[in-house]
Amino acid sequence: MHPAFSVIFLTTLIGVGQGLFLALFTGQLYSLARLVPLQDSQTFYAWGSALALVFLALGLFASFFHLGRPERAWRSAARWRTSWLSREVIVLPLVMGLIALYGLAHWMEFTRPLFTVSNVLPVDLTLLLGLAATAATFLLFICTGMIYASIKFIREWATPLTLLNFIFMGGASGFALATFYSLFAAPSLIKMYGIWTIILTITAFVLRLVSLWRNAHGSHISTIQSAIGVRHPKIVQKTTGGMGGSFNTKEFRSGSTPERIRQAKWSFVLLVFVLPPLLLTTALSIHSAPLLALAFAVQMIGLIIERWTFFADATHPQNLYYQSM
């Protein structure tokens, strides 16, 4: 498939935003369990939520460049009963709204317990909003992943690994950003975030390796024989018709050589999964802010390459009809 930068930026940027919010709320749960010191609502949670919203908004902005008719984008919420794309269009603003309310509740310091569960768990407004936003965030990961995983004949996408990869890579990059952010806003959380970033990155690495292996092995169900219904082992396309190029010869091809795609795979393995844990471990041991920033930046660049490869590596059966010009 042709890797469109609008969709690459959409999926990577909202992944960071979602992951950062999950990191913030994890911090709140940890402090609720008294595993880490209590953080200031305004300086940590409210500003952190604003940072997550910036990434989500940038992703939303990028998505408009994918549309031929962006002025009609409002129509895309109509078919949520059947279309995962439509569901994503609804859930993304919902996530942004809930995170905004979560940040606002922290900014206004609505942290007085509304009620207490079994005399041990004080429940305040931020906890309730945080739980709702967490559910919405996971729903958004599912919607984004299912847009690709639900196309059953694009073999490289039609697997639960697509969803898991979106969740874990988004989570890893969000926690990496949270590690850097907590250096300024909540230094006592930095170690917790750093360790979670490494755990999420390694989990994502294993899952991505499985999907790389899966895509490299096994065969496609559709063949040129089933595409034109002629039973013969040797069929060679001589022409796609005397009409030159078309949408079909551009949209469904990576536009790159297999060699370039192979290089991209090695690059993102290094940039997303290998370097950031090494940089983080070093940064945490010597308390270096530039190294923490570098770990996040390196992973982000790697994720953009990863998403590019996700598209470039996917093969569409319509290409069987467009093999030779």
Next chain:
Amino acid sequence: MTQLALVIDLNTCVGCSACVTSCKEWNTSGQAGPMTDMMPYGEDPHGTFFNRVQSFEVGTYPDTQMVHFPKSCLHCEEPPCVPVCPTGASYKRKEDGIVLVDYDKCIGCKYCSWACPYGAREIDEKQKVMKKCTLCVDRIYDQSLPESERQPACVLACPADARIFGDVHDPDSEVSILIREQGGYALMPEWGTRPANHYLPRRRQEMHIHPDELERADNPLAKEDLKIDEKDVTSVDGFGGW
């Protein structure tokens, strides 16, 4: 229930592309706006078509056959492109089973084209909306046309009569009989899309010649054992004597 569709006979298609040009001519002139061509006279022409004829060489030389393969939207009975559309612009008509795009609702997100395994949908580079074969929905119900012309433009144009239009749900229609009796098949049946358009297979044309057909067994000349030596025949003008 009606399901309008095309049956395409690969045995008679000669790959002349008359269906392609007539389709483009009719549909680019309609009220839905032109089917844009980008740089039609340039080095890398690029354009929108509803219908394309592709050619495949089957076998190894000298034992080869050229299969000319016209491809347009198959108007699937389970169209995978319809449920994925976020706006509802892509839809399947209940009354006749034609899959259509509402160009006023389409946002040009291209997701339906990803969800079509046949590559039947093409985005219009100028209008920025997804386009596809309409089975000439603006022709086939047009009461101002004579009844014989209420057919898709490609069907009317085909000089080899390789394209037949009709209702595949009516068991007595010409298309249903052809599918049933001539081995009509669907493309990529593995995805459960149940295409309405069907293709009739290539059949090798072979003549079986029995020796009887070359030499009459009941030739009266043979029976009388009459032999004519050409030397004995004198022509009327004596010219053939030598």
